Amino acid sequence: xxxPRHIGLIAGGLDLPVNVAKSVIESGDRLTVIEIxxxxxxxxxxxAMRFPLAKFGKVLKTMEKAxxxxxxxxxHVGRPDFSNxxxxxxxxxxxPGTLKAAKEGDDALMRHVMGIFETRGFxxxxxxxxxxxxxxxxxxxxxxxxxxxxxxxAQRAMEVAQLIGEKDIGQGAVVVxxxxxxVEAQEGTxxxxxxxxxxxxxLRGDAVSRAGVLAKxxxxxxxxxxxxxxxxxxxxxxxxxxxLAGIIADAGEAFVIERAETVRLADxxxxxxxxxxxxx
Amino acid sequence: xxxPRHIGLIAGGLDLPVNVAKSVIESGDRLTVIEIxxxxxxxxxxxAMRFPLAKFGKVLKTMEKAxxxxxxxxxHVGRPDFSNxxxxxxxxxxxPGTLKAAKEGDDALMRHVMGIFETRGFxxxxxxxxxxxxxxxxxxxxxxxxxxxxxxxAQRAMEVAQLIGEKDIGQGAVVVxxxxxxVEAQEGTxxxxxxxxxxxxxLRGDAVSRAGVLAKxxxxxxxxxxxxxxxxxxxxxxxxxxxLAGIIADAGEAFVIERAETVRLADxxxxxxxxxxxxx
Numbered sequence: 001x002x003x004p005r006h007i008g009l010i011a012g013g014l015d016l017p018v019n020v021a022k023s024v025i026e027s028g029d030r031l032t033v034i035e036i037x038x039x040x041x042x043x044x045x046x047x048a049m050r051f052p053l054a055k056f057g058k059v060l061k062t063m064e065k066a067x068x069x070x071x072x073x074x075x076h077v078g079r080p081d082f083s084n085x086x087x088x089x090x091x092x093x094x095x096p097g098t099l100k101a102a103k104e105g106d107d108a109l110m111r112h113v114m115g116i117f118e119t120r121g122f123x124x125x126x127x128x129x130x131x132x133x134x135x136x137x138x139x140x141x142x143x144x145x146x147x148x149x150x151x152x153x154a155q156r157a158m159e160v161a162q163l164i165g166e167k168d169i170g171q172g173a174v175v176v177x178x179x180x181x182x183v184e185a186q187e188g189t190x191x192x193x194x195x196x197x198x199x200x201x202x203l204r205g206d207a208v209s210r211a212g213v214l215a216k217x218x219x220x221x222x223x224x225x226x227x228x229x230x231x232x233x234x235x236x237x238x239x240x241x242x243x244l245a246g247i248i249a250d251a252g253e254a255f256v257i258e259r260a261e262t263v264r265l266a267d268x269x270x271x272x273x274x275x276x277x278x279x280x
Numbered sequence: 281x282x283x284p285r286h287i288g289l290i291a292g293g294l295d296l297p298v299n300v301a302k303s304v305i306e307s308g309d310r311l312t313v314i315e316i317x318x319x320x321x322x323x324x325x326x327x328a329m330r331f332p333l334a335k336f337g338k339v340l341k342t343m344e345k346a347x348x349x350x351x352x353x354x355x356h357v358g359r360p361d362f363s364n365x366x367x368x369x370x371x372x373x374x375x376p377g378t379l380k381a382a383k384e385g386d387d388a389l390m391r392h393v394m395g396i397f398e399t400r401g402f403x404x405x406x407x408x409x410x411x412x413x414x415x416x417x418x419x420x421x422x423x424x425x426x427x428x429x430x431x432x433x434a435q436r437a438m439e440v441a442q443l444i445g446e447k448d449i450g451q452g453a454v455v456v457x458x459x460x461x462x463v464e465a466q467e468g469t470x471x472x473x474x475x476x477x478x479x480x481x482x483l484r485g486d487a488v489s490r491a492g493v494l495a496k497x498x499x500x501x502x503x504x505x506x507x508x509x510x511x512x513x514x515x516x517x518x519x520x521x522x523x524l525a526g527i528i529a530d531a532g533e534a535f536v537i538e539r540a541e542t543v544r545l546a547d548x549x550x551x552x553x554x555x556x557x558x559x560x
Contacts, residue, residue: 103458169463178384180465185461185462186461186462186479202359
């Protein structure tokens with residue numbers, strides 16, 4: 001890409017930040033990592049600084065001092081407890097706008113935070129731009145594809161995921177035998193799948209006779225520079241335990257992390273993991 | 281009402297059937313109760329017959345023999361496990377249509393079942409017609425009303441409940457500080473509230489500083505002769521434990537069961553329980 005960039009990676013939870021860091025290093029770009037406490041597990045990045053969100057001013061200054069040109073936000077960061085928030089001076093300055101954005105929902109909050117970085121002269125770069133190889137491609141990722149009897153559930157699950165995404169509620173839905181068993185809001189996909197596994201068995205499939213689909217979908221109002229829906233080994237394990245037949249998402253709009261392991265588990269449990277061509 | 285009717289009460293779970301039975305007896309109408317096994321707890325109704333849904337033919341015959349004129353379906357009945365369903369002869373006859381309706385969702389299934397009763401000459405009478413005194417009235421049911429700072433959450437919660445109702449997903453939603461924390465699908469309101477209580481405390485209110493609203497709303501495609509959303513002591517206890525500020529529903533379209541205890545608990549915990557005038 002010509003001139004090497006200097007990527008400032010703001011790392012939250014889960015596996016995505018590690019994958020982004022790996023891609024940046026491989027590409028020859030420079031990398032500075034800031035771990036967000038407590039979301040980012042400690043010890044993943046050598047020599048990384050670590051700040052809570054309330055020290056937002058320190059985050060900005062660290063990046064400016066290091067000479068960062070591009071900022072990438074990757075990994076889950078929990079909403080801060082604004083009633084217990086002890087901001088540094090710089091964070092204080094941005095607080096009124098941040099509180100207002102937080103009231104409007106997760107997407108507004110993220111757009112607001114990215115706006116602050118841009119105001120300070122950083123360019124925002126998305127995780128998917130930095131590691132395109134993690135994106136779910138169109139078609140089956142493993143051995144299994146959507147069977148004819150799962151098509152109706154797959155379609156309904158995508159429709160429900162679209163609907164709740166439009167309203168900034170969440171990214172996922174589970175449909176089994178025509179019934180919407182669960183809708184994801186703030187609890188996250190893992191908790192939703194655990195809940196499905198606890199519903200009466202009459203409503204679900206099982207390891208012998210799998211039924212139903214988990215759909216994950218980018219919220220339509222969501223800035224595409226922020227995290228895409230993510231599917232990993234745990235997603236597959238929990239979907240399998242819930243008796244589901246498979247997992248679907250829009251191709252190019254979801255990450256598959258630890259791909260080899262994720263696909264191996266899906267194959268082993270007999271689940272499909274399929275990227276749907278957008279608009280197809 | 282002139283000529284006494286003979287009500288055949290098909291009793292599922294929770295407290296509504298007992299309340300319906302009480303109202304029917306008080307009104308002077310005759311009453312025959314059939315408990316649905318396993319949903320209806322045993323021992324609530326003296327001399328009641330008890331059948332699983334699969335013995336639907338027996339349910340019909342028992343009602344015809346007893347001289348039932350009106351059928352009321354009250355209380356939660358879990359979707360049967362059709363893969364393990366051992367229907368009697370009469371139920372067998374209705375099975376293909378029932379399976380088809382079940383695929384279309386809960387509402388279609390209930391409409392189908394009511395259609396069968398009507399074909400056999402019974403009139404369907406709703407629980408709310410039989411016990412109007414249980415309906416949530418417009419305005420606050422207890423001491424507390426919706427405070428100014430909870431209005432936005434209340435409105436959003438009603439909007440989300442409306443949206444998921446239109447799609448036959450569920451009846452409830454929880455919104456706190458502008459964020460949709462949870463959406464109810466097949467797990468039911470109690471499980472949804474328990475989940476909210478387990479979300480990070482930064483997202484929620486607490487007993488000292490309550491925040492957010494549970495909205496319950498009749499699914500818009502739902503036949504009004506079937507159970508309305510129900511609010512009872514457990515709903516209030518769980519909403520209080522989740523740190524919520526209150527509970528709302530459409531006036532005239534939700535039941536308050538064990539009203540005295542429900543309102544007492546809401547008052548004690550400082551929660552509002554408010555019926556919203558329809559279309560107001």
